Amino acid sequence: MANQLNLRIDRSSPVPLYHQVVQGIEAAIHTGLLEPGSRLENEIDLAAQLNLSRPTMRKAMDELVRSGLLVRKRGVGTQVVSSQVRRPLELSSLYDDLSNSGSKPTTDVLSFSHEEADASIRKALQLPAGAKVYHFTRLRKVGGKPLALMENWVRDDITTIDEASLASQGLYGILRNGGVNFRLASQRIGAMIANDYQAPLLETTAGSALVTMERTAVDDTGRMVETGHHAYRADSYSFEMTLVQR
Amino acid sequence: MANQLNLRIDRSSPVPLYHQVVQGIEAAIHTGLLEPGSRLENEIDLAAQLNLSRPTMRKAMDELVRSGLLVRKRGVGTQVVSSQVRRPLELSSLYDDLSNSGSKPTTDVLSFSHEEADASIRKALQLPAGAKVYHFTRLRKVGGKPLALMENWVRDDITTIDEASLASQGLYGILRNGGVNFRLASQRIGAMIANDYQAPLLETTAGSALVTMERTAVDDTGRMVETGHHAYRADSYSFEMTLVQR
DNA sequence: GTCAATAGTTTGTCCTGACATTAGGATGTT
DNA sequence: AACATCCTAATGTCAGGACAAACTATTGAC
Structure with missing residues (x-):
């Protein structure tokens, strides 16, 4: 007392x-x-x-x-509750997480296009036939060391995206500035072996372990805004979360 | 209307x-x-x-x-909200998840002992020096195919655990029957390459990808009840969750 | 001394009521 | 016709009260 x-x-x-x-x-x-x-x-x-x-x-x-x-x-x-348990996984971007933890992340934009969405992307983002999306691939580095290889598709009827802004800030920051209010995201976390395309970019050897994440984010109007496949070096990244029983 | x-x-x-x-x-x-x-x-x-x-x-x-x-x-x-997003990751065991999805999981108990906890386990479970724990390794199969290799440590001052019950039901079921009310768990999900010990047990080849999870669970009195390292075949398992912005 | 009934404390649920804030449409003016 | 203003509808916040249920600890009986 x-x-x-x-x-x-x-x-x-x-x-x-x-x-x-x-x-x-x-x-x-x-x-x-x-x-x-x-x-x-x-x-x-x-x-x-x-x-x-x-x-x-x-x-x-x-x-x-x-x-x-x-x-x-x-x-x-x-x-x-006894401490030592961490905060729950939040709906934030890798860029924010790294910035908040004191690191200075950099981004290389490996490819960038504004193209018609194919069937699988249309399904993931619930877009009609013929809709166009931004499609780009980025390499995220921290302290000069590559950490994540990210491929994303973003619907184009919300805000414009260009290569320069992608290189200077995180995707979620761009979208938030564009007026997007994220509400929820569904994601799947798994693992895979680095292939010949990923290995040199992530400066590791083909056959090493990668953590994979697929995510689709929804805004407050219910629109699917963004979907993407990410691959992280397993020796540098893992997902930490707290589950609460209700 | x-x-x-x-x-x-x-x-x-x-x-x-x-x-x-x-x-x-x-x-x-x-x-x-x-x-x-x-x-x-x-x-x-x-x-x-x-x-x-x-x-x-x-x-x-x-x-x-x-x-x-x-x-x-x-x-x-x-x-x-537009459907297609899944339910959040819940504080449940793999056994429950599999049972609920209609599969019939089986468990092989590979090792079982009741031993004094070493320093790292004492730290994870916040136990005093000299405390004893149950330590066991299990192989979880579905439809005869191996899915997960699980090593766990459980404090012994809550309920007794034996090899037979581990083979017939999930760990969380045993603990719940023993009067444990889980409140929260913190876990970390990552990836690794199957080593020579894991590969044959999981019926895969050394060098294939595994999803790893480390978890520590806390009950409603604040005690750390259980901690463990799990490894899943990446081609058969992934973690799916929904994040909600508050 | 051991066990069961009991009282008290604390959270769980539910109600009624009120006002604030925001988004978006309707209205009116220029 | 375009624009700014007002109004309405819906959720957001907050108050105060009442009773129920569960756990603890004390008390009482055997």
């Missing part, structure tokens, strides 16, 4: 109250103020201390439980 | 009302009664039709949005 979460709620802020609580508790956990395994005060007292209603407090805790930071148990209380 | 969702709410059921709504809408989507892209009626009317309050209706829709089946847009309405 005496948690003293040091939370301050700014009612004049445009940020929703429950989200301010989420951010506050997240910060408390990350700074170590709330230790793993420690119990929080009960919802009603916490809400009262912050002059919030219980539903608002509960909504905040719901989010934290969903993201795996807290664990609730009826009749017992709410605990900070 | 006139959606006629055919939902029936049973107020005497122990299943929470919002969850009955979730199940009903899920069923409507899967049976095609609600087509991809179609708009739902607004929350207030839907709630009124089912004699529910709006918060209850919203809670149901929140779940569906979270799982990626619906998309909401303020001022506009709620849409069924």
Whole structure:
């Protein structure tokens, strides 16, 4: 008890109250103020201390439980989950992930075209016959070392894409600036052996292991915006995620 | 308009009302009664039709949005997301996944021991020095064909595990019967080349691609219950998931 | 001393009500 | 006819209350 979460709620802020609580508790956990395994005060007292209603407090805790930071148990209380588990896989691009982790990614655009979509791409993006798409292949490097080989198809009725912008920023950044609000993506992760085309580009030998990902992203209007096949060097990349039981 | 969702709410059921709504809408989507892209009626009317309050209706829709089946847009309405995207990766075992998809998995227990945990396992499971764990290796087959090679370590202060039960059911089933309530798991997915030990067991050749997964699972009391390294034949298995932007 | 009934605490569910914010269409003016 | 403005409809946020269900710990009985 005496948690003293040091939370301050700014009612004049445009940020929703429950989200301010989420951010506050997240910060408390990350700074170590709330230790793993420690119990929080009960919802009603916490809400009262912050002059919030219980539903608002509960909504905040719901989010934290969903993201795996807290664990609730009826009749017992709410605990900070033992740390060491990572954040869930987010709907972000490789470029963002690398930038956020302090690296400076670079991109080589290996091919670029604006062409009519073939049948498989039309199916993946749910486009009518004759629709055109941007089709390009990129090589992503970090610290001069190649990490990923990416081939993508993007529908062309949203924003224009050119080779120069692809070389200077991530695809998702371009699309977001073009007004796309991503909502969800479905992806499949597997493995394959590097072939003679991939191996020299990724500066590895044919026969080495690659992690593969196929992804299709959907925006808030339900349109399939982008689909792509990516291949990563297995010795440099893996997908990390946290699954939460509901 | 006139959606006629055919939902029936049973107020005497122990299943929470919002969850009955979730199940009903899920069923409507899967049976095609609600087509991809179609708009739902607004929350207030839907709630009124089912004699529910709006918060209850919203809670149901929140779940569906979270799982990626619906998309909401303020001022506009709620849409069924274009199908073709799959369900999110769930906290379940390979055994369950295979059983649910109609296959009949079998398990060969290659090794089994009850031994003192070494330093790396103690760290992964957060155990004190001298603690003992179950350590075993299994080969999972479907239709007689090998699919996965799995090595696991399980803490021994929860339930007893023996070779016979491992051969007849999945690890998560054993642990659940032993009273473990899983809450979350963190896992990493990557790739590797089959080595001389793995290749013959998986009936493939050394040098072929494998998908690897390392997972640590936590129960509702915050204890690390299980950790393991798995290797799957890349030509037979891949991880499929849906990411939802919040 | 051991076991079962009980009381209290905490989260889970559900309700009614209110106002804010946003998107998009309708309206009116230029 | 083109444009800006207003209005409407829908979701987003927040409050306060009530009861149910589950777990803990205490109390009581044998």
